[in-house]
Amino acid sequence: GGKITTYRRLAESALGELSPFFKDLPGPWTAGVPLPGGDFAVADKPGLIDKLLADYPFLDRRWAARLIRGYGRDAWAILGPAQSAADLAPDFGATLTAAELAWLMRHEFACSAEDIVWRRTKLGLRLSEDDISALDAWMANAPPDVRAAGEAR
Known part of the structure; x- marks a missing residue:
């Protein structure tokens, strides 16, 4: 895994250290849970970029790809009702x-x-x-x- 996997493991390890003091803490659970905006398969990324470009035609492909790479489906929340780059x-x-x-x-x-x-x-x-x-x-x-x-x- 990359940084995010490492961060998740570190966080779960820290919670493990706290579990003797907090009996109701759940065990590790984040491995299969997508991060915010990341509820899609990697193979779907090109389609998401195309959809973002269709919904926001003022974006260029590089900009749309950066937003999808960084935020996934949350890119739509960032852009909101914008009709042009000037709206952002x-x-x-x-x-x-x-x-x-x-x-x-x-x-x-x-x-x-x-x-x-x-x-x-x-x-x-x-x-x-x-x-x-x-x-x-x-x-x-x-x-x-x-x-x-x-x-x-």
Whole structure:
């Protein structure tokens, strides 16, 4: 397995260490459970990309593939009712938009640009320092409901 499998095993191991203190903890259960948005077979990925492109014709294939690779079926939740790229704006570079930032803050509790560009999307490999500074500034001034989700950790 990759990082996610390793993280799951570490988390289950930690729960195992706590089980003497919490008798009602379930045993390991995550191995066969898909991650959020990941309830599809790997072979279905090209079809999901095509469906995302059909539903959001303003996306290009690379952008759609990145969203499916990173979020699976949750890509539709990120894009919401958008009819154009402008509806997701601003675009901070490498197709990373405010809509995606807001989703990451609300659902993955991202608190900083570093969280997003290195730990969640790896887009730090494609964004400039100025782009990343703009992300931090946007996040600091995000709408209160978005900011509160990230701060609630």
